[in-house]
Amino acid sequence: MKRSIAFSLRFxxxxxxxxxLVWKEVHQIVRDPSTIAIGVVLPVILIVLFGYALxxxxxxxxxxxxLEDRSPAATALASGFxxxxxxxxxxxxxxxxxxELMLQREVDGVVRVREDFAxxxxxxxAEVQILVHGGDANRARIxxxxxxxxxxxxxxxxxxxxxxxxxxxxxxxxxxxxxxANDSHYFLxxxxxxxxxxxxxxxxxxxxxxxxxxRGTLEALFVTPVRVDEILLGKTIPYFVLGLxxxxxxxxxAKYVFLVPLRGSAWVLAAVSMLYLLVALxxxxxxxxxxxxxxxxxxxxxxVTFMPAMLLxxxxxxxxxxxxxxxxxxxxxxxxYYVALLQTxxxxxxxxxxxxxxxxxxxxxxxxxxxxxxxxTHKQLA
Amino acid sequence: MNGQAAAPALCARGVxxxxxxxxxxxxxxxxxxxxxxxxxxxxALVGPDGAGKTTLxxxxxxxxxxxxxxxxxxxxxxxxxxxxxxxxxxxxxxxFGLYEDLSVGENLDLYAELHGVGAEGxxxxxPQLMQMTGLGPFTRRLAGQLSGGMRQKLGLACTxxxxxxxxxxxxxxxxxxxxxxxxxWEIIDHLVEREGLTVLLSTSYLHEAERCHQAIVLNQGxxxxxxxxxxxxxxxxxxxxxxxxxxxxNPRDFQAKLLDGPGIVDAVPQGSRVRxxxxxxxxxASPLDGAALIPVPPRFEDGFMTxxxxxAGGGGAAPISLGRPxxxxxxxxxxxxxxxxxxxxxxxxxxxxxxEVRRGEIFGLLGPNGAGKTTxxxxxxxxxxxxxxxxxxxxxxxxxARAAGRQHxxxxxxxxxxxxxxxxxxxxxxxxxxxxxxGALRRERIAWAMEQFGLQPMExxxxxxxPGGYKQRLAMAAALLHEPELLFLDEPTSGADPLARRxxxxxxxxxxxxxxxxxxxxxxxxxAEYCDRIVILDSGLLLAQxxxxxxxxxxxxxxxxxxxxxxxxxxxxxxxxxxxxxxxx
Numbered sequence: 001m002k003r004s005i006a007f008s009l010r011f012x013x014x015x016x017x018x019x020x021l022v023w024k025e026v027h028q029i030v031r032d033p034s035t036i037a038i039g040v041v042l043p044v045i046l047i048v049l050f051g052y053a054l055x056x057x058x059x060x061x062x063x064x065x066x067l068e069d070r071s072p073a074a075t076a077l078a079s080g081f082x083x084x085x086x087x088x089x090x091x092x093x094x095x096x097x098x099x100e101l102m103l104q105r106e107v108d109g110v111v112r113v114r115e116d117f118a119x120x121x122x123x124x125x126a127e128v129q130i131l132v133h134g135g136d137a138n139r140a141r142i143x144x145x146x147x148x149x150x151x152x153x154x155x156x157x158x159x160x161x162x163x164x165x166x167x168x169x170x171x172x173x174x175x176x177x178x179x180x181a182n183d184s185h186y187f188l189x190x191x192x193x194x195x196x197x198x199x200x201x202x203x204x205x206x207x208x209x210x211x212x213x214x215r216g217t218l219e220a221l222f223v224t225p226v227r228v229d230e231i232l233l234g235k236t237i238p239y240f241v242l243g244l245x246x247x248x249x250x251x252x253x254a255k256y257v258f259l260v261p262l263r264g265s266a267w268v269l270a271a272v273s274m275l276y277l278l279v280a281l282x283x284x285x286x287x288x289x290x291x292x293x294x295x296x297x298x299x300x301x302x303x304v305t306f307m308p309a310m311l312l313x314x315x316x317x318x319x320x321x322x323x324x325x326x327x328x329x330x331x332x333x334x335x336x337y338y339v340a341l342l343q344t345x346x347x348x349x350x351x352x353x354x355x356x357x358x359x360x361x362x363x364x365x366x367x368x369x370x371x372x373x374x375x376x377t378h379k380q381l382a
Numbered sequence: 383m384n385g386q387a388a389a390p391a392l393c394a395r396g397v398x399x400x401x402x403x404x405x406x407x408x409x410x411x412x413x414x415x416x417x418x419x420x421x422x423x424x425x426a427l428v429g430p431d432g433a434g435k436t437t438l439x440x441x442x443x444x445x446x447x448x449x450x451x452x453x454x455x456x457x458x459x460x461x462x463x464x465x466x467x468x469x470x471x472x473x474x475x476x477x478f479g480l481y482e483d484l485s486v487g488e489n490l491d492l493y494a495e496l497h498g499v500g501a502e503g504x505x506x507x508x509p510q511l512m513q514m515t516g517l518g519p520f521t522r523r524l525a526g527q528l529s530g531g532m533r534q535k536l537g538l539a540c541t542x543x544x545x546x547x548x549x550x551x552x553x554x555x556x557x558x559x560x561x562x563x564x565x566x567w568e569i570i571d572h573l574v575e576r577e578g579l580t581v582l583l584s585t586s587y588l589h590e591a592e593r594c595h596q597a598i599v600l601n602q603g604x605x606x607x608x609x610x611x612x613x614x615x616x617x618x619x620x621x622x623x624x625x626x627x628x629x630x631x632n633p634r635d636f637q638a639k640l641l642d643g644p645g646i647v648d649a650v651p652q653g654s655r656v657r658x659x660x661x662x663x664x665x666x667a668s669p670l671d672g673a674a675l676i677p678v679p680p681r682f683e684d685g686f687m688t689x690x691x692x693x694a695g696g697g698g699a700a701p702i703s704l705g706r707p708x709x710x711x712x713x714x715x716x717x718x719x720x721x722x723x724x725x726x727x728x729x730x731x732x733x734x735x736x737x738e739v740r741r742g743e744i745f746g747l748l749g750p751n752g753a754g755k756t757t758x759x760x761x762x763x764x765x766x767x768x769x770x771x772x773x774x775x776x777x778x779x780x781x782x783a784r785a786a787g788r789q790h791x792x793x794x795x796x797x798x799x800x801x802x803x804x805x806x807x808x809x810x811x812x813x814x815x816x817x818x819x820x821g822a823l824r825r826e827r828i829a830w831a832m833e834q835f836g837l838q839p840m841e842x843x844x845x846x847x848x849p850g851g852y853k854q855r856l857a858m859a860a861a862l863l864h865e866p867e868l869l870f871l872d873e874p875t876s877g878a879d880p881l882a883r884r885x886x887x888x889x890x891x892x893x894x895x896x897x898x899x900x901x902x903x904x905x906x907x908x909x910a911e912y913c914d915r916i917v918i919l920d921s922g923l924l925l926a927q928x929x930x931x932x933x934x935x936x937x938x939x940x941x942x943x944x945x946x947x948x949x950x951x952x953x954x955x956x957x958x959x960x961x962x963x964x965x966x967x
Contacts, residue, residue: 013498020495024481024488031483031524217479220540223443223550224496225469379464381445 017226021234025208029238038204043196043246047253050192058142062107063087064098071118073158077128080154081111086146099131108133109143186261189254190342191315194335196250197273198309200243201280202287206301208235209288209377222379232373236281243277254346264345268355272345275362276338280305282369283334289377309335314343337361389457391548391580392419392442397451399437411437413603414451419582419596424574426591426611427584428686429600430879431851435584436476438600439552442582443473456547469497472541476552482526486517486536489525490543497544511539514569529752531562538569549573551583555590559750560907560947561954567593586879587906588683597682599689606689611682618684621647623675624655634744634912636673638891641884648687650884651911653931653943659684683880690881702834702889704865704896716741716776716868716899717762723770724757731757733922734771739901739915741867744894746913747903748950753919755903756796756872762901763793763870776867792861796872798853802846806837806856809845810863817864831859851882858889869893871902875909887912907947918953926953 029035065078082089090107092098098110112129120126130147132140209231212218221231251269254260262269283305288297310316312326313335319327330336337358344354399412412434419425427435440446442455444464453460455467480489490511494504512518515535520528525536534554541549551570555563567590573579583594591597592611599606599614607614627636637656640649648659657678717739724732732754739745747755760766762775773779776790800809810831814824832838835855840848845856854874861869871890875883883906890912894900902913910916910930917927926933930946937944937952944952 016498017496020492024484024492027488028481028483212479215479215482216475216477217481219445219475219477220473220479220537221496222445223468223471223473224493224544225465225498226496227465379445379468380447381440 013225014227014230017230018233018237021226021230022237025234025238029242035204039200039242039246042199043249046192046196046199047250047257050188051253051258058139058146059086060088061086061109061139061143061146062090063143063147064090064092064101064107064110066092066095066098066110066112068093068095068115069113069117073118073121074113076158077113077151077154080150080157081147084146084150087150102131102133105133105135108139109147111147186347189250189258189260190346191313191339193247193250193254193273193342194276194309194313194315194338195306196246197243197277197338198280198305198335200239200246201277202284202301202305203298204242205235205239205281205284206288206297207294208239209285210292210294210297213292214294219381228377228379229374232285232370232377235285236278239281240274240277243281244274247273247277260346262346263349265350268350269342269345272338272341272355272359272362275359275366276334276341278366279334279362279369282366282373286369286373286376289373305335308333312336313339315339334362334365389421390418391421391423391456392417392582393452393454394418394438394441395452397438397441397453398449399434399441399446400449410603412441412448415600415603415605416451417598417605417608419580421580422574422578423595424570424581424593425583425596425598426594427582427598427600428586428588428591429606430690430881431586432602433600433879434603435600436552439473439550439582439584442467442550443471444468470546471548471550472544472546473550474537474541474552474554476556480525480533480537480540483524485522485524486528487521489536489540490521493540494543499544507543507545511542514572515539516565529562529750531558531565531750534558534562534566535569538566542573545577547580549579549581549583551581553584553586556586559753559905560950561750563587564951588686588880589681591686592682599686601690601693606693614685614689615680615682616685617688618647618659618680620677620680621660621688622678622680622684623658623660624652624678625649625658626655626674626676628673634891634914635895638888638895641888647691648684648884650908651930653911653934657684659687687880702892704893704898714741715739717745717901718774719758719762719771720773721771722758722761722768722773724754724761724766725769730922732761735917735919735922735924736771737917737924737927739899741899742894742897743914744890744900744902744912746910746916747901747919748905748907748910748916749919750905750954752921754922755919757922758919759870759872759901759903763791764788765793789864790866791868791870792864792866793870794854794857794861794872794874796874796876798857800845800853800857800860803844805842805844806848807832807841809856810837810860813860814863819864827863827865831863835859851878851885854878854882854886862893866898868899868901871900873903873905875904875906883909907950908945910946918950920954920957923957925957 029039063081065081067074067078078089078091081087082091090101095110095112098107098112101107102110109130109132112131114127114129117126117128128151130144132143132147134140209218212221218231247270251262251266255262284301287300287304291297291300308330312319312322312330312333314330315335319330319336322330341355341358341362344351348354394415394417397412397415398410400408400410402408411432415434415438417438427438429435437446441448441453442460444455444460444467447461456470458466458470460467481492484492490508494507499507512521515538517532517536517539520532525533528536538551538554554570555566558566570581570583571593574581585591592615594611596609597611597614598608625636625640627633633651633654633656637649637651640646640656640658645661646658647661648657650657655676658675659680715738717737719738720736722732722735723730735754735758747758749755757766761768761773764775778790801812804812807828810828811824814828819827832841835858837852837856837859840852845853848856858869858871858874875886878886887909890900890902894914904910910933913930915927915929916933918925918933926936933953934944934946934949936956937949
């Protein structure tokens with residue numbers, strides 16, 4: 001009985017100390033413009049930037065259509081391009097002129113309708129030549145696809161109008177799974193959540209313990225009844241809440257501004273995001289505690305969390321198309337598992353066979369990094 | 383608990399502690415230190431830089447662990463059970479870690495909560511602390527916006543919220559102006575006398591040790607003396623004198639001569655006379671040249687210097703000689719400042735200040751933190767434009783021809799501002815090029831600097847790895863490469879120990895003797911005695927100017943000759959009293 005009272009007294013004292021440290025941190029966050037800038041302003045800028053300015057979609061691609069043939073069939077084909085939202089078409093008469101524009105990158109592609117187009121159409125062997133600027137291979141492939149699509153549509157329309165279906169009855173229908181509209185927002189916005197969680201979780205916290213070392217505040221703090229775990233908790237809790245605010249901001253803008261469908265449950269999304277946030281926080285605190293310098297800590301954090309989250313998590317570039325060694329590295333990155341979770345929950349739904357293993361790995365990482373952070377922080381100087 | 387009252391509050395036996403520098407060498411910070419601090423007493427740790435004062439205090443807090451030896455604090459083994467020690471002691475590090483973006487009240491609340499001070503504890507302790515520190519009216523102000531002195535008081539208050547049994551203070555008064563220092567001491571005295579607290583503090587102001595019950599003199603990790611301050615002071619008993627310089631001789635030159643003389647332990651200027659401590663072995667008549675000697679009671683500092691000289695040996699830095707002494711046109715003004723004003727927004731940092739500095743003078747700018755010393759300084763060096771008034775340095779108007787003015791001046795900033803990654807030689811050669819020196823002249827000047835400042839042994843060392851004293855020498859060497867007529871030194875002796883300070887002033891003295899005009903800021907009031915003339919600034923206003931003796935005249939009435947510090951306090955208080963409450967922050 002006595003023992004349990006002593007324990008509960010000790011526990012109350014501990015709670016009081018953690019509460020005091022959390023309040024201290026909250027006051028500091030609210031009053032420090034740089035924390036607010038990184039924690040709130042930067043996420044908003046990222047959302048706007050990624051959401052509106054950065055888009056991997058090809059729309060309004062400048063295209064030259066060289067009409068060497070003036071037959072109604074050729075004109076109908078050209079107008080098909082003109083009506084497409086994917087192209088901004090410039091009709092011209094000479095191939096040389098179009099090639100000139102291509103060299104100047106005024107246009108991304110040239111569609112050439114030769115003068116014998118109508119005649120050969122009648123014979124059943126019409127050709128449309130497509131030239132695409134290959135500077136950006138990805139974009140080039142997408143443009144070729146669109147051009148094919150436009151030609152096919154024209155052929156279908158012709159067939160429907162009762163004329164001979166020279167292009168054949170077979171029409172290739174492309175369908176993209178999970179991203180039917182081929183809208184890059186669908187995968188950019190979930191990716192954005194990874195970046196913002198990494199920024200708030202790891203980058204901000206990597207500064208906070210190092211800052212206390214640099215300003216000498218820890219030395220005075222150490223010579224009080226405070227324990228190491230309390231200092232770490234006092235840092236984790238406020239930034240966890242800040243991270244949740246960032247998360248809410250991202251989910252709301254994903255759903256209501258960029259109209260990304262959320263097929264899984266919002267609760268599962270929140271739960272796995274919290275797990276990732278814990279990993280990021282623990283990693284940031286560990287780095288901060290280990291290096292004790294704000295500058296070095298921020299550089300290391302950028303290098304080991306932010307950059308890989310951008311490049312190696314599968315958010316921008318597909319991991320399956322990477323060479324094996326790089327792919328191996330990606331398995332060490334917590335961001336990889338979070339990206340897999342986000343893409344699944346947003347675009348496919350609550351697929352437990354994907355969610356459970358990924359979430360388990362994140363939980364394991366959070367536990368391991370917290371332990372490391374606790375081990376590396378001593379109430380000792382030098 | 384009562385049974386422990388007789389036990390010492392802190393007891394160290396044969397404590398050793400060494401560190402490894404980044405360069406790989408091992409530094410023995412504490413070398414078999416045995417110390418005892420009685421409960422309820424006030425003890426001072428004194429000693430030169432690197433003596434091990436901070437290391438000993440950190441060991442006592444359990445923040446460091448000794449390599450060997452025993453250290454018990456309040457009867458607890460500090461190495462084995464650091465947390466228990468940390469629950470019971472109050473500790474104020476050298477740079478007290480106040481949270482600058484928290485208010486005074488929030489900082490106090492944080493420490494109260496961490497120590498588990500309950501609501502009734504608050505109600506009882508806070509009014510006491512507020513009254514003691516005078517922080518009451520500022521509870522809502524952010525700690526970052528407090529003056530240096532108030533910050534220290536807040537730091538002290540934070541360590542006191544929990545009513546600790548032992549207070550460990552690491553240089554609590556360093557960098558604090560005399561007024562705030564006096565207030566801090568009033569608090570400490572109150573704590574020891576009224577509340578029966580045990581206090582162990584370290585200090586580089588030697589006269590502060592005199593007011594403690596016990597003085598512990600550390601040098602190079604060993605205890606030289608431990609006991610009542612009298613024990614130290616008495617080492618110089620019957621050997622302290624005031625020497626009157628022979629007629630026609632500058633007291634400064636006389637002091638320099640004395641310091642070199644055999645049988646002299648210490649010589650510092652004091653107004654128009656020189657305070658001398660003679661060696662016991664000789665009658666030391668030779669260098670004194672039959673100058674009149676007035677016996678004076680020894681000070682702690684006299685005894686301390688006697689002790690150190692016995693251990694460290696005499697001598698020190700040789701004075702510098704310029705390659706080509708500047709011609710001395712005695713008397714003409716090299717710096718003319720009239721109605722100088724500098725405002726930052728609505729805040730007036732320097733308020734219609736006027737003074738003149740004559741060629742070959744050592745001119746001191748004194749004042750509490752935030753008085754406008756550094757702002758004035760920066761304007762003189764052409765680093766900051768003035769808001770109003772006129773400013774003439776070495777014949778050029780700095781408001782219109784800053785670059786021309788800069789050719790004539792050398793500037794040593796308060797912080798070490800050379801390139802840490804470059805070696806000593808590389809730094810000198812860079813600064814020589816920056817000043818436009820080249821060819822033979824450049825080689826000659828670098829060789830001169832190396833020789834005069836004794837930098838040859840360190841030539842290839844990256845300057846960030848230089849010991850403290852050498853860094854300062856290198857900074858001064860770099861500032862003198864282009865043979866400036868005027869040398870500006872911003873707080874050059876801040877953080878330096880008494881021995882290093884003497885070496886430094888010896889060089890300055892030699893420079894002034896060869897025609898270089900030196901303008902210096904300092905918060906060591908006794909260093910004003912080295913200056914030919916001084917000005918005292920407070921809140922941007924010039925309060926007094928004249929020779930040290932003239933300024934000391936402001937504090938007449940103490941019955942004996944007032945110290946520079948007393949004069950300073952008298953001058954500042956008189957003006958603040960006249961303006962009502964006066965500025966506090």
